Structures are given as C-alpha cells and as structure tokens.
Amino acid sequence: MSPFMMGLTVFVLAIFLGVELITKVPPTLHTPLMSGANAISGITIVGALYCAQTGAVNVANILGLVAIAVAMINVVGGFLVTDRMLKMFGRKG
Amino acid sequence: MTNNLIPLGYLVATAFFIFGIKRLSKVRTARQGNQLAAVGMLLAIILTVLDINLKANGAVDYRYMIAGVIIGSLIGAIAAIRVEMTQMPEMVAIFNGFGGMASALVGLSVVWRAVHHQMAQSHYTGALEVHTILGGTDVAVSTVLSLLVGALTLTGSLVAYAKLAGKMTGNPILLPGRHVVNVLLLGFALAVAGMLAFGSYPGITVLILCLGVLAAALILGVMAVIPIGGADMPVVISLLNSYSGIAAAMTGFVLRNNLLIVSGSLVGASGLILTQIMCKAMNRSLANVLFGGFGGDSGDSAAQSAGYTNITEAGPEEMAMMLEDAESVVFVPGYGLAVAQAQHVTKELGDLLEKRGTKVSYAIHPVAGRMPGHMNVLLAEADVPYEQLIEMDDINPEFKTTDVAIVLGANDVVNPAAINDPSSPIAGMPILNVHEARTVFIIKRSLSPGFAGIPNELFDYDNAIMVFGDAKKVLTEVVNEVKEAS
Numbered sequence: 001m002s003p004f005m006m007g008l009t010v011f012v013l014a015i016f017l018g019v020e021l022i023t024k025v026p027p028t029l030h031t032p033l034m035s036g037a038n039a040i041s042g043i044t045i046v047g048a049l050y051c052a053q054t055g056a057v058n059v060a061n062i063l064g065l066v067a068i069a070v071a072m073i074n075v076v077g078g079f080l081v082t083d084r085m086l087k088m089f090g091r092k093g
Numbered sequence: 094m095t096n097n098l099i100p101l102g103y104l105v106a107t108a109f110f111i112f113g114i115k116r117l118s119k120v121r122t123a124r125q126g127n128q129l130a131a132v133g134m135l136l137a138i139i140l141t142v143l144d145i146n147l148k149a150n151g152a153v154d155y156r157y158m159i160a161g162v163i164i165g166s167l168i169g170a171i172a173a174i175r176v177e178m179t180q181m182p183e184m185v186a187i188f189n190g191f192g193g194m195a196s197a198l199v200g201l202s203v204v205w206r207a208v209h210h211q212m213a214q215s216h217y218t219g220a221l222e223v224h225t226i227l228g229g230t231d232v233a234v235s236t237v238l239s240l241l242v243g244a245l246t247l248t249g250s251l252v253a254y255a256k257l258a259g260k261m262t263g264n265p266i267l268l269p270g271r272h273v274v275n276v277l278l279l280g281f282a283l284a285v286a287g288m289l290a291f292g293s294y295p296g297i298t299v300l301i302l303c304l305g306v307l308a309a310a311l312i313l314g315v316m317a318v319i320p321i322g323g324a325d326m327p328v329v330i331s332l333l334n335s336y337s338g339i340a341a342a343m344t345g346f347v348l349r350n351n352l353l354i355v356s357g358s359l360v361g362a363s364g365l366i367l368t369q370i371m372c373k374a375m376n377r378s379l380a381n382v383l384f385g386g387f388g389g390d391s392g393d394s395a396a397q398s399a400g401y402t403n404i405t406e407a408g409p410e411e412m413a414m415m416l417e418d419a420e421s422v423v424f425v426p427g428y429g430l431a432v433a434q435a436q437h438v439t440k441e442l443g444d445l446l447e448k449r450g451t452k453v454s455y456a457i458h459p460v461a462g463r464m465p466g467h468m469n470v471l472l473a474e475a476d477v478p479y480e481q482l483i484e485m486d487d488i489n490p491e492f493k494t495t496d497v498a499i500v501l502g503a504n505d506v507v508n509p510a511a512i513n514d515p516s517s518p519i520a521g522m523p524i525l526n527v528h529e530a531r532t533v534f535i536i537k538r539s540l541s542p543g544f545a546g547i548p549n550e551l552f553d554y555d556n557a558i559m560v561f562g563d564a565k566k567v568l569t570e571v572v573n574e575v576k577e578a579s
Contacts, residue, residue, distance in 0.1 A: 002231075003349050004229070007231075007346050007351065007354055010351050010354050011358050015358045015361065017111065017359070018114075018363060019362045021114045024118040025114075027370075027457070027459060028466060028479050029123055029466060030370075030464075032470070033465075034363075034464065035184070036117065036126075037334055037337075037359075037364065039127075039130065039134070040338075041338050042195070043353055044192065044196050044344055046350060046353055047196075047344045047345075047348050047353060048161070048198070048202075050141070051199055054153070059205050060206040064161070065157045065160060066161070067161070067195045069162075069168070070198065071191070071195040072162050073169040073172070074192055075134055075165070079134070080170060080174070084173065084174075088178075088473040089120050089473045089479055090120070090121075
C-alpha cells in the first residue's frame with residue numbers, strides 16, 4: 001500500500017471515529033468542545049517545527065517560525081480557556 | 094526498530110486525544126479529558142523535536158523553534174486568561190482562523206523549501222516533474238489543498254470574528270456576481286492542484302502557482318462569509334472549526350504524518366457534527382445558510398415595531414409581584430443575555446426565587462446565542478448548576494404547567510409563528526413553547542425583530558407581557574423588589 005493510501009485509510013477511519021466520539025458530547029459542553037478542538041487543531045505545530053529547523057535566515061524558515069507561533073497560540077490558548085470553562089462547569093452552584 | 098519509535102510515540106499521543114475527547118462526554122470527567130488531550134499535545138511536540146534532532150544528527154538550530162513556541166505560548170495564555178465568557182464565540186472564531194493559517198503557512202513553507210532546494214541544487218531552469226520536487230502526486234495535491242482550505246479558513250474566520258465583535262455589520266453583504274466569482278476562484282485553485290499533480294513545471298512556476306492559490310483562497314474566505322448574517326454565526330463558526338481540522342489533516346498528507354491526519358479529522362468531524370446540529374435547530378439546510386443571504390442583526394426598530402395590536406407592558410415592580418406568587422419559573426436566555434452580561438443577576442434572581450420555594454429552571458435552545466453551547470457557558474460562569482439547564486425537547490412539555498417564563502434577549506427561538514404560520518420564513522423551526530406558560534415576561538429593549546427580521550407573534554399574545562429595558566438593569570430592579578418583599 002502506498003503511503004498515500006495508508007494516509008487516506010487513516011483519514012477516513014478517523015472521521016468515523018470522530019463522529020462516534022463527538023455525537024456523545026452533550027450540548028451543554030459544545031462550547032468547550034469547540035475551544036478544545038481549536039487546541040487540537042494546533043497539532044499543525046508538529047508540521048511547523050519541521051519547517052523551522054535550521055538557523056539560516058530564509059523565507060521557508062520564517063514561514064515556519066510564524067506557523068509555530070500561530071499553532072502554539074491555538075494549543076496554549078485553546079487548552080487553557082477550555083480548562084477555565086470546564087472548571088466552572090465542575091463546581092456546584 | 095528505532096525508525097518506528099517516533100511513530101509509536103505519535104500513536105500514543107493520538108490515543109491521548111481520543112481518550113480526551115471521550116471524557117468530554119460527561120461534565121464530571123470533561124476537565125480531565127481536556128488535560129489528557131493537552132498531555133498528548135505535549136508528547137507530540139517533544140517527540141517532534143526529538144525526531145528532528147535525530148534525523149539531523151544533532152545539527153539543528155533551535156532558535157526559530159524556541160522563539161515561535163515562546164511567542165505563541167505567551168499570546169495564547171494571555172488570550173485564554175483575559176477573555177470574557179461572553180466573548181467565547183469571538184475567541185473560537187479567531188482560533189479557527191489561526192488553525193487554518195498555521196496549515197497554510199506550513200504548506201507554503203514546504204513548497205518554498207522544495208523550490209529553493211531544486212534551484213540551489215542545479216542551475217537547471219527547464220521543466221522538472223513537480224512531484225519530484227514535492228515528493229509525489231498526492232503530496233502536490235494535498236499541498237494545494239492545505240493552502241486552499243487553510244487560507245480560506247483564515248480570512249473566513251477573520252470576517253466571522255469581525256461580525257461577532259461588532260467591528261463590521263452583522264447584516265449579509267450581497268455582492269453582485271459573487272457566485273460566479275467564487276466558482277472561478279475555487280476552479281482556479283482546483284485547476285492548479287490538477288496541473289501540479291500531472292504536469293511538469295520549473296520550480297519558480299510552481300511557486301507562483303501556489304502563491305496564486307493562496308491569494309484566491311484568501312479572497313474566497315472573505316467572499317464566503319460576508320453574505321452570511323450575524324445570527325447564522327453558530328453555523329459558520331462550527332463549519333470553520335471543521336475546516337481548520339481538515340486543513341491540519343491536509344498538512345498531514347503533505348508531511349505523511351498520521352498524527353496530523355488523525356487529529357485533523359477528529360476536529361473536522363467535530364465541526365461537521367456541530368454544523369449539522371445547528372442547521373437542524375434552525376430547520377435550514379447548510380446550503381441555505383451559506384448561500385441564502387438570510388438573517389442580519391436586528392433590523393430597523395422603528396419601521397418594524399408597527400403591526401402589533403395587543404402589546405401589554407409592565408415594569409419591574411409588577412414583574413416582581415407576579416414572580417413572588419409563582420410556583421414555577423423558567424428562564425429563557427438568548428443572545429441578548431450575553432450582550433447585557435446579565436448572567437450573574439439572572440442567577441441571583443433564580444436563587445432568590447428558589448429560596449422562596451419556587452421551582453426554577455433554564456430552557457436552552459440549541460441556537461440561542463452565537464455559538465453552540467454559548468448559553469451553557471455563560472450560566473455555568475454564573476454558577477448555575479448544569480442540572481438546571483434543560484434542553485429544548487425536555488423542557489417543552491413543562492411549559493404548560495409553568496407559571497412564569499422569562500425571555501431574556503431571545504426572540505426568534507420563542508416565536509410561535511414557526512408553528513402557526515406556514516408562510517413564515519422560520520416555519521418549521523423548532524422553538525421553545527414559552528407561549529404555553531401561564532404568563533410570559535419578555536425583557537427586551539424595544540419591539541425590534543430578531544435575526545429573521547420578522548415580527549414576533551408572541552408579543553401579541555394575551556399572556557405575554559413586555560418589560561422594556563436592558564436585561565441586566567431590569568433584572569437588578571426585579572431582584573431588589575423581590576428582596577424588599579421577603
């Protein structure tokens with residue numbers, strides 16, 4: 001199997017898995033779900049890190065640097081704000 | 094064996110994400126779920142740095158990486174700590190955009206490096222199979238797709254943010270010929286994908302084509318979101334949430350990285366499901382939301398207030414008196430509650446009534462507010478126990494035995510025209526049946542219509558009483574009245 005077919009298989013199966021998982025999330029948690037999804041979409045950080053691995057000043061590296069920063073905003077901001085919200089859901093009124 | 098260690102570690106990180114999302118299915122375990130996902134992310138980042146170091150035999154310059162991580166972490170942390178709960182829709186909108194932007198930048202960086210590499214290696218200026226530059230036909234296509242989806246998610250999200258934050262009109266902006274322009278832009282991007290997949294071009298041509306796709310996608314994102322009204326933002330944010338995930342998955346195809354593909358698809362699926370739920374709750378198709386040009390913010394109030402014949406008006410004192418005698422009260426929050434920041438005073442009134450022995454609950458319509466679950470977060474912030482937040486299908490049978498329903502800045506989601514008038518633009522939309530309660534108080538600044546731009550039949554009902562004013566102000570007065578009486 002080519003790497004592409006392998007990737008496509010993983011992609012389709014992961015979508016099915018995602019649908020199964022997400023349909024079980026209650027509506028009351030939909031906002032934290034979305035901000036948590038923001039954080040997870042910051043996984044592009046992995047790709048971004050590969051793009052900025054030399055010290056040479058060139059366009060590819062600078063694009064990588066910006067990509068790292070932006071992805072990291074999502075990762076840190078997303079997980080923190082989700083935690084902040086879920087903490088409020090947890091406490092008893 | 095050592096080649097498999099990093100992918101194995103990525104697999105563990107993927108498992109953390111999956112368990113994390115699984116734990117989001119219960120309020121009790123949700124916080125832990127989010128933390129699990131964060132651990133997965135940390136693991137992924139550490140493994141990546143390790144992998145880069147291994148492959149380069151230690152000859153890595155970390156300055157760019159460290160700078161990026163520090164800048165991003167600081168901005169993210171400050172944003173997360175400072176944001177008001179009423180602003181969550183704006184924050185999610187802009188984060189969707191950042192997700193898309195990161196993917197587009199990675200795609201562009203890969204192209205740039207490949208082209209640069211080719212030109213540096215030889216002075217060969219003739220045609221070269223592009224997939225030999227980018228590493229294969231599939232990589233060429235996914236690179237174009239990650240540029241396309243990423244960039245349109247960025248500008249689309251920025252427009253959505255501007256609409257939500259009131260920095261631009263919430264009304265649909267309908268440019269003439271927009272469908273033709275959109276089709277042309279999309280067609281161009283897909284044509285480039287096809288060209289790069291099957292043709293051969295010099296590196297510089299590849300770069301120019303990719304920059305062209307980027308520009309087309311940036312325009313497309315703006316064009317796609319400006320015709321959508323402010324009140325349809327729950328659908329738009331959900332859809333852009335999904336796109337930001339798809340863009341990450343496309344980047345995964347570019348880099349042949351399964352962790353990116355799986356995480357991206359999980360986010361993509363999540364956004365899609367929320368989109369579907371939102372559309373269903375408005376009884377509209379996704380196509381109608383995206384292309385219908387429907388639903389701005391509240392229209393011209395003076396022109397629209399005409400047509401009501403049976404308006405009953407009351408002040409906070411009368412409302413307080415009625416509440417003192419009520420045995421059951423249901424609050425119905427909407428976007429107006431968020432605008433007025435009235436969640437805390439609502440909870441205060443609820444507590445006061447509960448102490449007097451009144452049964453208090455909160456009815457949540459799925460599209461109340463500007464994003465899925467918006468009202469739940471606001472009320473959670475005010476310490477309302479989530480057991481008191483009741484979904485539409487569960488609360489609707491209860492209204493018949495409810496003494497007082499209080500509508501706080503909700504409009505179309507309580508308009509009985511959706512049931513009674515088949516010619517109404519919102520006909521068939523599921524609503525909260527507040528009109529079945531013995532008395533309905535509607536706290537509202539004026540008689541202006543909601544996003545659908547139509548009069549609300551409810552205001553003319555005999556059991557409906559309008560209390561004009563800002564929700565926070567009115568409720569504060571009611572709270573004082575009730576306190577004095579007890």
